[in-house]
Amino acid sequence: MEKMTVKVKAAGGVTLPAYATPGSSGMDIRANEAAVIKAGERGCVGTGLYLEMPEGCEAQVRPRSGLALKHGVTVLNTPGTIDSDYRGEIRVILANFGKEDFKIEPGDRIAQMVFAAVTQVELEAAAELGDTERAAGGFGSTGKR
Numbered sequence: 001m002e003k004m005t006v007k008v009k010a011a012g013g014v015t016l017p018a019y020a021t022p023g024s025s026g027m028d029i030r031a032n033e034a035a036v037i038k039a040g041e042r043g044c045v046g047t048g049l050y051l052e053m054p055e056g057c058e059a060q061v062r063p064r065s066g067l068a069l070k071h072g073v074t075v076l077n078t079p080g081t082i083d084s085d086y087r088g089e090i091r092v093i094l095a096n097f098g099k100e101d102f103k104i105e106p107g108d109r110i111a112q113m114v115f116a117a118v119t120q121v122e123l124e125a126a127a128e129l130g131d132t133e134r135a136a137g138g139f140g141s142t143g144k145r
């Protein structure tokens, strides 16, 4: 697959190698500020990270499994969508489902991000949709086993 180039601007003197392994399909993302996500609450944490992606590319912000398992901390809107035309700071919306407050220091890895190609489509209004075997079955319609 042909590689897309993504420009990364990092505030606060943070350099690219601190984030990403060259050639990787994604990267860990770090907090650029101190924060506390109280037990049972949510918060929005700045990363000091700015991207320029080519059109047709999006970034998805995802949770880290270790934070989820050890602390009950996840990305609330996972996968967070970073649009290719967004030039603001990437921020991570964390939710704390754990029993203890979760403290974040600048530089902590709070989430991860992958880059994905977005399929370009043309939407067409339709009065009828094609038949399928599944039809409207869903939400567990095929049972448990």
Ligand SMILES: O=c1ccn([C@H]2C[C@H](O)[C@@H](COP(=O)(O)OP(=O)(O)OP(=O)(O)O)O2)c(=O)[nH]1
Binding pocket: 061, 077, 080, 081, 082, 083, 084, 086, 089, 090, 091, 092, 093
């Ligand atoms: O976890 C996230 C999700 C989004 N964004 C930024 C990048 C994205 O391109 C922009 C808009 O995100 P989204 O489309 O999810 O937000 P919205 O609530 O629909 O707001 P808008 O009306 O600005 O599109 O906000 C983040 O920094 N972190």
